Amino acid sequence: MSSQYKHIQVSVDGSKEADLAFSKSVAVAKRNNASLEILHVIDTRSFQNVSSFDSAMVEQVSEDAKKKMEDYYERAKSAGLEDVRYHIEFGSPKTIIAHDFPKKHKIDLIVIGATGLNAVERLLIGSVTEYVTRTADCDILVCRTKETGIAGI
Incomplete structure (x- = not known):
């Protein structure tokens, strides 16, 4: 590899695969002395079909996401x-x-799990990972297997 990654993005959704991607992204960031941007996206489309939609629901989802991200x-x-x-x-x-x-x-590497939480969306409209690998402008690391030597991350 002739160049190092400097700005790494890891996308997490609370799934085991996202946790694996996170662990691998930490290892890659350490090896490259890179910055790590941990990203969680709350899919606002999931709120469109809720008839009793209110701000309390959004606040709860946001608070849960914040706790996970702080961890x-x-x-x-x-x-x-x-x-x-x-x-x-x-x-x-x-x-x-x-x-x-x-x-x-200015991300130069996206780290993402092979699958995420939403199996229904994957069946109906294709996975987020598939879309990212097909359309993103930077390198993608899709995590499928557990890396050894990352205990405690």
Whole structure:
């Protein structure tokens, strides 16, 4: 590899695959002395079909996401990463993960799990991972297997 990654994005959704992607992203960021941007996207389309939609629901989802992201942040810091931030975005996960966020943050590597939480969406309209790997402008690391030697992350 002739160049190092400097700005790494890991996309997490609470699934086991996302947790694996997070662990691998920490290892890659450490090897490359890179910044790590931990990204969670709240899919606003899921609120459109709720008849009793209210702001309390959005606040609860946001608060749950914030707690998860703070945990990821602390795990990255404990693993020795200095330059790490987390972000919670609202909108279409596919577009934000593949295009909007990487462009805004000058991402040169996206780390993502092979599958995520939403099996129904995967069957009906294709997976987020498939879309990201097909359309993103930077390198993609799709995590399928557990990497050894990352205990405690």
